[in-house]
Amino acid sequence: MAHYASRMKVTLVAHTPEPELACALAAKTCHAAKMPKGGMTREGMKRMLDIVISSGHTSVLEHASFTFAIEGVSRSLTHQLVRHRMASYSQQSQRHVKLKDFEYVIPPKIAGNPKASNMFRDEMARLSKVYGQLAEMGMPLEDARYVLPNAATSNIVVTMNARSLHNFFELRTCLRAQWEIRKLANLMLKEVQKTAPLLFEWAGPICKARGICLEGVTDCKFYQLYVKKKKSL
Amino acid sequence: MAHYASRMKVTLVAHTPEPELACALAAKTCHAAKMPKGGMTREGMKRMLDIVISSGHTSVLEHASFTFAIEGVSRSLTHQLVRHRMASYSQQSQRHVKLKDFEYVIPPKIAGNPKASNMFRDEMARLSKVYGQLAEMGMPLEDARYVLPNAATSNIVVTMNARSLHNFFELRTCLRAQWEIRKLANLMLKEVQKTAPLLFEWAGPICKARGICLEGVTDCKFYQLYVKKKKSL
Amino acid sequence: MAHYASRMKVTLVAHTPEPELACALAAKTCHAAKMPKGGMTREGMKRMLDIVISSGHTSVLEHASFTFAIEGVSRSLTHQLVRHRMASYSQQSQRHVKLKDFEYVIPPKIAGNPKASNMFRDEMARLSKVYGQLAEMGMPLEDARYVLPNAATSNIVVTMNARSLHNFFELRTCLRAQWEIRKLANLMLKEVQKTAPLLFEWAGPICKARGICLEGVTDCKFYQLYVKKKKSL
Amino acid sequence: MAHYASRMKVTLVAHTPEPELACALAAKTCHAAKMPKGGMTREGMKRMLDIVISSGHTSVLEHASFTFAIEGVSRSLTHQLVRHRMASYSQQSQRHVKLKDFEYVIPPKIAGNPKASNMFRDEMARLSKVYGQLAEMGMPLEDARYVLPNAATSNIVVTMNARSLHNFFELRTCLRAQWEIRKLANLMLKEVQKTAPLLFEWAGPICKARGICLEGVTDCKFYQLYVKKKKSL
Numbered sequence: 001m002a003h004y005a006s007r008m009k010v011t012l013v014a015h016t017p018e019p020e021l022a023c024a025l026a027a028k029t030c031h032a033a034k035m036p037k038g039g040m041t042r043e044g045m046k047r048m049l050d051i052v053i054s055s056g057h058t059s060v061l062e063h064a065s066f067t068f069a070i071e072g073v074s075r076s077l078t079h080q081l082v083r084h085r086m087a088s089y090s091q092q093s094q095r096h097v098k099l100k101d102f103e104y105v106i107p108p109k110i111a112g113n114p115k116a117s118n119m120f121r122d123e124m125a126r127l128s129k130v131y132g133q134l135a136e137m138g139m140p141l142e143d144a145r146y147v148l149p150n151a152a153t154s155n156i157v158v159t160m161n162a163r164s165l166h167n168f169f170e171l172r173t174c175l176r177a178q179w180e181i182r183k184l185a186n187l188m189l190k191e192v193q194k195t196a197p198l199l200f201e202w203a204g205p206i207c208k209a210r211g212i213c214l215e216g217v218t219d220c221k222f223y224q225l226y227v228k229k230k231k232s233l
Numbered sequence: 234m235a236h237y238a239s240r241m242k243v244t245l246v247a248h249t250p251e252p253e254l255a256c257a258l259a260a261k262t263c264h265a266a267k268m269p270k271g272g273m274t275r276e277g278m279k280r281m282l283d284i285v286i287s288s289g290h291t292s293v294l295e296h297a298s299f300t301f302a303i304e305g306v307s308r309s310l311t312h313q314l315v316r317h318r319m320a321s322y323s324q325q326s327q328r329h330v331k332l333k334d335f336e337y338v339i340p341p342k343i344a345g346n347p348k349a350s351n352m353f354r355d356e357m358a359r360l361s362k363v364y365g366q367l368a369e370m371g372m373p374l375e376d377a378r379y380v381l382p383n384a385a386t387s388n389i390v391v392t393m394n395a396r397s398l399h400n401f402f403e404l405r406t407c408l409r410a411q412w413e414i415r416k417l418a419n420l421m422l423k424e425v426q427k428t429a430p431l432l433f434e435w436a437g438p439i440c441k442a443r444g445i446c447l448e449g450v451t452d453c454k455f456y457q458l459y460v461k462k463k464k465s466l
Numbered sequence: 467m468a469h470y471a472s473r474m475k476v477t478l479v480a481h482t483p484e485p486e487l488a489c490a491l492a493a494k495t496c497h498a499a500k501m502p503k504g505g506m507t508r509e510g511m512k513r514m515l516d517i518v519i520s521s522g523h524t525s526v527l528e529h530a531s532f533t534f535a536i537e538g539v540s541r542s543l544t545h546q547l548v549r550h551r552m553a554s555y556s557q558q559s560q561r562h563v564k565l566k567d568f569e570y571v572i573p574p575k576i577a578g579n580p581k582a583s584n585m586f587r588d589e590m591a592r593l594s595k596v597y598g599q600l601a602e603m604g605m606p607l608e609d610a611r612y613v614l615p616n617a618a619t620s621n622i623v624v625t626m627n628a629r630s631l632h633n634f635f636e637l638r639t640c641l642r643a644q645w646e647i648r649k650l651a652n653l654m655l656k657e658v659q660k661t662a663p664l665l666f667e668w669a670g671p672i673c674k675a676r677g678i679c680l681e682g683v684t685d686c687k688f689y690q691l692y693v694k695k696k697k698s699l
Numbered sequence: 700m701a702h703y704a705s706r707m708k709v710t711l712v713a714h715t716p717e718p719e720l721a722c723a724l725a726a727k728t729c730h731a732a733k734m735p736k737g738g739m740t741r742e743g744m745k746r747m748l749d750i751v752i753s754s755g756h757t758s759v760l761e762h763a764s765f766t767f768a769i770e771g772v773s774r775s776l777t778h779q780l781v782r783h784r785m786a787s788y789s790q791q792s793q794r795h796v797k798l799k800d801f802e803y804v805i806p807p808k809i810a811g812n813p814k815a816s817n818m819f820r821d822e823m824a825r826l827s828k829v830y831g832q833l834a835e836m837g838m839p840l841e842d843a844r845y846v847l848p849n850a851a852t853s854n855i856v857v858t859m860n861a862r863s864l865h866n867f868f869e870l871r872t873c874l875r876a877q878w879e880i881r882k883l884a885n886l887m888l889k890e891v892q893k894t895a896p897l898l899f900e901w902a903g904p905i906c907k908a909r910g911i912c913l914e915g916v917t918d919c920k921f922y923q924l925y926v927k928k929k930k931s932l
Contacts, residue, residue: 116372161787541774615846
């Protein structure tokens with residue numbers, strides 16, 4: 001049973017090849033007399049994508065999609081994650097997979113408090129035992145799992161297109177997002193920025209992406225960094 | 234802390250007024266030279282809706298929507314439920330709501346086994362205590378909830394249109410669906426059949442609605458009832 | 467064959483009863499230990515909805531939906547309209563409905579130029595004749611309609627929830643939107659503001675709704691009105 | 700100005716690499732204790748995908764997406780096409796692109812009737828002239844296009860995932876579909892069957908895919924081929 005910090009793992013397992021080109025050509029299609037063919041220079045793509053993204057005409061970003069294998073996240077996280085409906089999910093089933101010695105996520109604040117941490121870990125060990133005993137008594141897995149905690153980890157495959165990812169990052173890399181899903185969002189952002197820098201240069205919390213904070217939290221360090229500094233230039 | 238049986242509660246809190254008329258008029262619009270106005274006889278509506286539903290032209294059913302207040306369901310259930318993406322959800326937040334003496338759902342097979350039932354109930358009591366102690370130690374609610382079990386109950390407001398409901402019923406009233414969500418689906422179906430019988434007369438498992446079983450389970454009692462009997466007539 | 471100005475007609479034919487209450491109760495559900503029941507004062511609803519809308523937590527607005535019967539709009543308009551995917555449509559079929567002496571929309575700038583207007587109207591009369599002749603020669607309606615112009619009018623029933631409407635208004639009441647769909651958006655906005663003022667008080671172009679212009683057109687009269695004036699207060 | 704037959708062109712410009720593997724691994728994730736890694740044998744993939752598709756558990760097919768460049772289709776077609784909401788579109792804009800000597804689609808039945816064909820072609824030539832004259836008189840392109848016919852061709856980039864494509868093929872390769880969109884669907888199906896045969900072996904009209912005809916047209920040649928013959932084996 002592992003500590004949370006060592007567990008969350010995000011792998012970009014597949015994506016539209018040349019995702020920047022796919023989106024830039026789609027954008028060009030809207031304004032061209034002939035269907036655009038072949039390549040574009042990196043500069044041409046950058047110019048096109050910068051216009052599209054800054055002006056909010058982001059429907060063309062839907063033509064690039066990204067598939068992530070996500071391991072070792074809590075069921076608390078996945079319950080939040082699957083609320084994003086512009087996405088596709090395949091999640092490990094607690095109805096069908098027996099989780100012996102299940103792994104769990106321990107929140108950092110609990111991990112950092114020895115008394116809380118011990119209490120938490122004891123409870124996880126105990127739940128694992130009870131879950132196993134219910135299964136041994138012949139209770140169906142789909143019923144035994146009712147004792148499993150939110151902290152129990154899950155594996156999930158997620159596909160989102162670049163437009164949906166922008167929205168996901170606006171909401172979930174914000175400092176007001178819950179710590180575990182923010183961590184996931186940051187790992188995903190890092191992956192796609194490596195693969196498609198022109199598509200995700202401006203991705204991040206809404207204050208970075210759009211220069212506004214809908215929550216009105218203007219004293220947060222991101223708002224100071226992304227909005228205040230820019231205005232003072 | 235209540236037994237599951239007494240807890241699940243489904244209330245139809247709002248719906249499109251005259252939902253059958255809304256859908257029937259929309260269907261008529263597709264084939265009429267003038268925008269159809271005013272009422273239709275019950276027979277006219279029935280004829281129109283029967284054609285639309287049996288022939289699968291169900292997009293017109295999207296014009297009627299239904300809002301349910303759902304109480305006392307487990308987080309196992311809500312995690313499955315929100316995977317239906319053609320729907321709208323507002324769920325009680327475990328980040329923000331303190332659940333003292335939280336309620337829980339106990340699976341019927343566990344409830345029916347005295348030894349399993351005692352073990353399960355003891356564990357629930359214990360988790361409630363641990364959750365409370367973590368909160369008292371200053372751990373944030375959003376972290377303390379990591380110990381809460383799948384069995385913990387939740388409240389959720391759900392809006393689906395009639396087309397999405399048909400799909401939900403096809404999948405979730407099937408005998409192969411998990412017991413708790415099947416129970417929910419049956420309660421929701423009962424509500425909408427009272428309110429809009431013409432829209433939901435044929436709603437139910439896919440064998441009832443479409444005369445097929447994609448899983449190929451032809452010895453199940455629903456298949457026998459809805460497909461075999463009909464064919465023998 | 468009518469002048470465009472006399473033709474577009476928008477009727478709100480159905481909507482969630484008490485749409486403001488439906489959304490406000492859903493918002494309350496997220497933060498309450500018990501499922502909220504019964505009514506709320508108008509002030510309570512207003513406070514709740516103002517927070518939800520200004521902070522962008524607009525998923526709760528999905529619980530209220532609105533159905534419009536729209537008559538006398540061009541096929542240019544409906545082709546744009548149905549690109550809004552968070553909505554339901556039932557449109558008059560040109561495959562199945564014979565459009566004798568079809569009606570058409572004439573763009574105001576063409577209507578205001580006598581030479582252009584005559585040319586346009588002559589062509590419409592001619593197309594109507596050709597369409598009729600092709601039908602008489604036994605050509606299927608679904609083929610004869612290939613000669614029909616974008617200007618030909620259509621009837622369409624549209625259902626959108628309040629969240630989707632907000633997005634629609636942000637894009638389509640903007641002065642940069644095409645004139646015909648902007649006209650439609652303004653008529654729809656007027657209807658829902660009468661019915662649910664608390665939900666749509668801040669609805670409108672994105673500069674009004676969010677205080678930003680993604681297109682960077684800061685010299686437009688809406689931006690001046692909604693952003694500049696407010697900042698100078 | 701070209702005859703329709705020479706014009707429709709469908710190119711598969713991008714797709715998820717190894718689309719069959721992406722979907723098969725996602726399916727495995729649901730039932731595995733560990734996140735599945737690496738490859739699978741062709742046989743293993745086939746077994747997995749056959750189960751998934753035949754049993755209707757097709758959400759895993761959403762992880763593979765396909766992008767098509769579509770040229771030379773009518774606006775009648777694109778207006779139908781974009782009604783499929785589980786897809787992404789970037790279409791040539793008639794507001795912004797000047798279509799001099801615009802191309803058009805001529806329906807085969809009209810093309811095959813000399814009198815109808817001449818009348819149709821004359822009208823297209825005339826509309827092209829009127830459109831050009833309105834533009835020369837200073838009318839905005841977005842207004843001049845109101846005279847353009849449904850037959851005018853358009854370019855569009857479309858991205859759909861494999862699940863959405865299955866649904867598209869069920870509806871649009873059916874013999875009851877309109878001839879132009881059926882032609883498009885068949886060209887798209889041919890492309891994806893070359894690229895991902897295991898995903899699309901059973902794709903086609905719903906009688907082929909599911910063994911039923913919701914329209915009840917059991918004397919059609921596809922029903923005879925796909926349902927009757929199979930049953931008699």
